[in-house]
Amino acid sequence: MTEPGQLALAPAMSDALARWLEVEAGTRDRSPHTIKAYRDDLVSFLRFLGDYHGTPALPGGLARLKQTDLRAFAAAERARGLGARSLARRQSAVRSFLRWIADREGVDLSAALSTRSPKYRRSLPRPLAPDQARQMLDMAGEAHETPWIAARDAAVLTLLYGCGLRISEGLGLDGRDWPFREALTIRGKGGRERQVPVLPVAHQAVADYLRLCPWPLKADQPLFRGARGGRLNAGIVETTMRRARQAMGLPPTATPHALRHSFATHLLAAGGDLRSIQELLGHASLSTTQVYTGVDDAHLLAVYRAAHPRG
Structure with a gap:
């Protein structure tokens, strides 16, 4: 149900959003939780555009997007109390959708896509001793x-x-x-x-x-x-x-x-290497494992030099 003051999505935009979510779920193997989060992110963005410009957003009309539109969206989300981390994720989903629209519609969205996400400090997990x-x-x-x-x-x-x-x-x-x-x-x-x-x-x-x-x-x-x-x-x-x-x-x-944090951190302290721990945790990125275990960049570089064949 559309909230008061929000324009409903145009059928063409609803269809485009549904197709993008299908692509994300099918080709990028996104989890149902992630797909739901992406849908919420994009619905918030597209409804904001509709209210901001006074007319429902259309796929082809996104070619007119400017940095000011995305900055206004970010400001509105912050005013609603959205934190920096959540806003960064929301803007990341928006950019992914816009890149897909740009390819699908053959439009140039480089101006809007150049908008930077807000910086946030990722809090490190605290393992048990x-x-x-x-x-x-x-x-x-x-x-x-x-x-x-x-x-x-x-x-x-x-x-x-x-x-x-x-x-x-x-x-x-x-x-x-x-x-x-x-x-x-x-x-x-x-x-x-x-x-x-x-x-x-x-x-x-x-x-x-x-x-x-x-x-x-x-x-x-x-x-x-x-x-x-x-x-x-x-x-x-x-x-x-x-x-x-x-x-x-x-x-x-x-x-x-x-x-789970403790498992990874204690393995590392006992001499386990980051790459093996990454496999055990199921992380797609080594940088995620680095944060997970509280490893600093100096330690990561030392692990890299020890493991690399030309180290």
Whole structure:
């Protein structure tokens, strides 16, 4: 539904947007979450243009776009309270769409595309110390009065820390994935598959949980069950972590995702190389792994010189 004061998208523009999203989903293997975010970004932009110029935006009419149009959009988004990081992502989606429109319509949009995105400082993740991570897993295994649920929580967190999984990846496992082999095949963001070694301690934690779980293990059913038998919700795992971190006096940054950060950082500290850690995490870019582990540029250069055949 269009909000008051906003012009609806013209049918031609709606069609163009739908086709671009299909291209992004099909050829760039974007996740459904990313496609939804892109749709929201572009709808906000195109409706802004309609209000700004007093007439719905049309694909061919985008040839008249100027830097001032994109700057006005950025100013309007900031006035609505959008942060620099979110605005940068939104403008990146807009530029991708405009480049596609330029090719499709044969128009020159170089003036509009030269607009710079706002700078933002990416906050570094805060991993747990190794002893904190071990204590966190121990506390999770003792925190619930129902033995199978306590074993389940310990198994999930051990898997996140021991394999560096995203919480969605861990909770997305099904009965067919058990018993774990030496490595798990994980399908992560963008549909990218990776092989993740399974430590004996993680294998044993899951085995202990399954031995106590009252629900039968079936190939097409979730591996980790909620109290009523459905797939375990990420919010339950987050609550378990919150209670444990409060008991340990840890900051709010000690979340389930921090266990994934801890996995990467502790591997690096133990002598693991960035490229291998990148593969284990399923990152598309080494720069993402660099930020993830808190590696500075000097360390990255040292790794590069040691690994490069002409170093």
